Amino acid sequence: MTAAMESSHKVIVLAAGGTGGHIFPAEALARELLARGRAVTLVTDRRGHAFGDSLPEVPVHRIRAASPGSGILGKLTAALQMGLGLLEARALLRRLGPAAVVGFGGYPSVPTVYAAAHAKIPALLHEQNAVLGRANRMLIAGAKRLAVAFTGVTRIDEADRAKIVRTGNPVRPAIAARRDASYAAPVGDGPVHLLVMGGSQGARIFSDIVPQALVRLPEALRARVHLSQQCRPEDLEAARQALAPLGLGGLELQSFFRDVPDRLAACHLAVTRAGASTIAELTCVGRPAILVPYPHATDDHQTANARQLAEAGAAWLVAQPDFTAQTLAERLTGLLAEPGALAAAAAAAHRWGSADAAASLADAVLSMLNTRDASANGTHHLDADTIAKGAAE
Structure with missing residues (x-):
């Protein structure tokens, strides 16, 4: 032998x-x-x-x-x-x-x-x-x-x-199976599918900031937003009470999404942390994202992860101290007014990623x-x- x-x-x-x-x-x-x-x-x-x-x-x-x-x-x-x-x-x-x-x-x-x-x-x-x-x-x-x-x-x-x-x-096989899911940026008065995740059970800052940001959007734009958001279990009810009166086009809050592959494929824009698995899944499917790195990650590696995607034109990096309700509202308003920018970022993410x-x-x-x-x-x-x-x- x-x-x-x-x-x-x-x-x-x-x-x-x-x-x-x-x-x-x-x-x-x-x-x-x-x-x-x-x-x-x-x-x-x-x-x-x-x-x-x-x-x-x-x-x-x-x-x-x-x-x-x-x-x-x-x-x-x-x-x-x-x-x-x-x-x-x-x-x-x-x-x-x-x-x-x-x-x-x-x-x-x-x-x-x-x-x-x-x-x-x-x-x-x-x-x-x-x-x-x-x-x-x-x-x-x-x-x-x-x-x-x-x-x-x-x-x-x-x-x-x-x-x-x-x-x-x-990435997981269910994510890899969405590699060829096409992306169409939201246009006109059509719905905007916004996905907010922060690890397996959300991040408290997202539960605090996202409702405050959405209330700052023009009423017509708010009505187009279909929000899917993961929240920590202890934050779930407070987030629901803050978001329910805003007149969103759709609202779904959970402490844990078991169908992330489907939600990624359906979303127009994600707001997430910048862990390695999250980056791999976003880019495998090819979806644009606002990345808010967890500032206490070892060696600040999430910021380094997010920076590479931002430099590739696949995402927008917002440091946590800068992630305010006003900043997010302005970012959402600007991006949703430019479907071409979202489509370009989605394409860049897809090129960066792999199944x-x-x-x-x-x-x-x-x-x-x-x-x-x-x-x-x-x-x-x-x-x-x-x-x-x-x-x-």
Whole structure:
């Protein structure tokens, strides 16, 4: 059996945990690799979620991991958990003998990817944001490839830029299925479908600002607006009371939308945060957006995400301190008076996005296995002190 044939029979380990922003791309890659006949297993931390009933054939292994705590005790505890997780990951990889490890960022991925680098198992990192995340910064020296969703990702040393391949950020199959949904900007007296989301359960600032902005619109324009808005459960009733008297063309408020793909395809304009998954979904479908980055995101990565879309002509970036009722009212009035601007932004978003990121990511993983070089796993190797230091920072 040749080395290539032997590798094709080995499992590919996906290391992911924490938020859905890390788990969703891992699940999409797992689905793609399984379709290509590759065995896949997920390694996550003890709080991480499995892929669920949709992929019951993917085994799940849980190891210890922790994000840096606050204070000396918290940092020492995190470092200890990382150290124990590293021992567990090393034992697991020795038992599995994988062909490769793919890390999706977040501290739950650190022990497994580090153990792979130490064992000279090819490792690929996937970065969903426009700023290389802290976990991936700890691991990049030992990785052979870095798959990115954005161009010009920051916080990467020049020596590691040769490892970059742009694959995009995988989206859910239901979103990918809307890739070819056409966009027609609102014209004349026709309805305007406005979609407002802020993460899985909305953002309080949107519940506060959107009603105040809509009341400032001319009455005829308000009557055209069909608003679909996610609100935090505790904000839902107050938002309803503020919006119901405004004479909108339509109003639907929920704490969680289970039909986001349909709502994205139907909307003329979205008002959202700028997380990586949100950006991937907006651009896959090709919808213009007013992006209000969450200002407390790590390394302010949401602003970096939004800036790239704004520079591409696909969105309008409004920093949260500038996101006032008057600003939003003026922005809505101006955009809805220029359907050509909305159509141009929708086209730019569609050009930027992709429905094939999972396939591109699988290509990158398998290509890495077919291009083994003398360094085997990048040009540098991590040491245990790096992991302990990173967990304590």
